[in-house]
Amino acid sequence: MKKETEEQEAIAFIDLHAQYERIAKSLHEGIERVCKRGHYIMGEEVLELEGKLAAYAGVKDCVTCGNGTDALLLALMSWGVGPGDTVMVPGYTFVATAGMVAHLGAEVYFVDVEDNFLMSPESLGRGLEDVKKRGGCVKAVIPVDLFGRPCDYDGLREVSGEIKLLADAAQSYGGCYRGHPVGCQGDMTTTSFYPAKPLGCYGEGGAVFCNDAETAQALRLRRSHGEVERYRSEVVGLNSRFDTWQAVVLLEKLKIFEEELESRQRIAERYGMLLRESLGDRVQVPEEGDREGTHFRSTWAQYTIRLSSHRDEVRAYCGERGVPSVVYYPWPLSKQPAYRDYSCVPGGLGMSERLSCEALSLPMSPYLSDGDVERVVDVVTEGVRYYLG
Ligand SMILES: Cc1ncc(COP(=O)(O)O)c(C=O)c1O
Known part of the structure; x- marks a missing residue:
């Protein structure tokens, strides 16, 4: 086994430092402003941010x-999801x-995904039929x-029709x-x-994103203990408010977000081109989408390839040579102790199980250089050739 790259510094799996350097000055000014004003939670920057995030x-x-x-949780609570659903x-x-879903006492029902990691409409259709046959009520x-x-x-x-x-x-x-x-796209959308x-x-x-004022109001109530006024709660809620200084961080990051997404797209295309060139169909690379946005644009939160065998060995090989990778979701939820008693779609979760064994996420951030991408591809190529031939 060659270890020619072991002298080189390891590549960051996600490089948050390069981005911090870019926004540091205005970020610190914003944080100082918040600290001096003293409105630490749900301050004016949070409202400004919510407006900008909704518009975007x-x-x-x-x-x-x-x-x-x-x-x-807030979205499901606002639809009244609970036992019997x-x-x-x-x-x-x-x-x-x-x-x-489980936390609210509702039934989780697992359906399968396609080889692109996303929920399969066909499997969803089969699942909905099954729940109907059993007399269940699908709420969402x-x-x-x-x-x-x-x-x-x-x-x-x-296939889901009127279901939310x-x-x-x-x-x-x-x-x-x-x-x-x-x-x-959804009746509501959540993000992290x-x-x-x-x-x-x-x-x-x-x-949470939504398109009607009534739902937004219900969500706002629930994120702060359901209080309509101080110490008077109309509905059951949570303490899930947003910190003002985190809003300052996101307002700064939003200014460079489009540029960063473009850079992620370029990096994904470069990964795809180089991996196809060096490994052909020995790895499955993700579809890159349409840059014009007519079909989809990914944010490339992860660049995830698939290896039909020896995924963990290739991962270790790369790690030893300063190229980190991550296995997200190594067990399908239906196989985990907390969730194995919930129902699965007839025919099972074959693709979910397969992806748990095959998927490998490579370093991704808008600040990966062309040289970094080439180095990742070179080391992955060596590892795949070594183990898969
Ligand atoms: C698909 C998905 N849903 C929900 C969450 C939960 O977000 P958070 O970690 O902010 O609670 C995550 C976070 O990783 C996620 O990847």
Whole structure:
């Protein structure tokens, strides 16, 4: 095994420092302003941010909250999801998508994904039939724009009909589907501002997007204990308000967000071109989407390839040579102790199980240089050739 790159400095899996250097000066001024004013939670910058986030997502309202998990919870609570309801969730996703359904006492029902990591309309259709046969009541479907690529919302709507769609866009805020920004495809959309997300703050944060004032008001009430006035609660709620200084961070990052998304797209295209050239069909690379936005634009929260075997060995090989990679979701949720008693679609979750063994996410951030991308591809190529021949 060659280790010719071991003298070189390791590449960052996600480089947040380069971005910080870019925004540091105005960021510090903004934070000082907030500290001097003393309005630390839900200050005026939060309102400004909500307006900007809603406009960017092409919807009327954005309600920020404590994190992307609470965003899902608040949305489901505002639809009254609870015991006796079923919510359809993909088998291959981050745990929060299913967790908040279970937390409310509703039934999680797992459907499969396609080989692009996204909920399969065909599997959803089979799942809905199954729940109907059993006399269940499907209250919502939660498609997840995994790794930043928007789902096939037209296909999902076609099979889900009148059932509400809650788009989990924790990884895809800033993307587009058929020329429309992520945010307007679901009846509600949630996102996360966890630091590693394409639009991340420097702590916890999240938001819900919707298109009617009544829903927005219901969400606002619930994020702050359901209080209509100080110490008088009309509905049950949470403490899930947004910090003013995190709004300052996001306002600064929004100024460079489009440019960063362009850079992520360029890097993804370069990865795709080089990996196809060096490895052909020994790896599956993600579809790059249409730069004009007619079909989809991914935010490239992750650049995730698939290896039909030896994924973990290739990962270790790359790691030893300063090229980090991450295996997201190594077990489908339906196989995990907390979720294995919930129902799965007839025919099972074959693709979710397969992706759990095959997917490998490579370094991605808008600040990866061409040289970094080449180095990642070279090392991955060596590793794949070594183990897969
Ligand atoms: C698909 C998905 N949904 C929900 C969440 C939850 O977001 P948060 O970590 O901000 O609670 C995440 C976070 O990683 C996610 O990736």
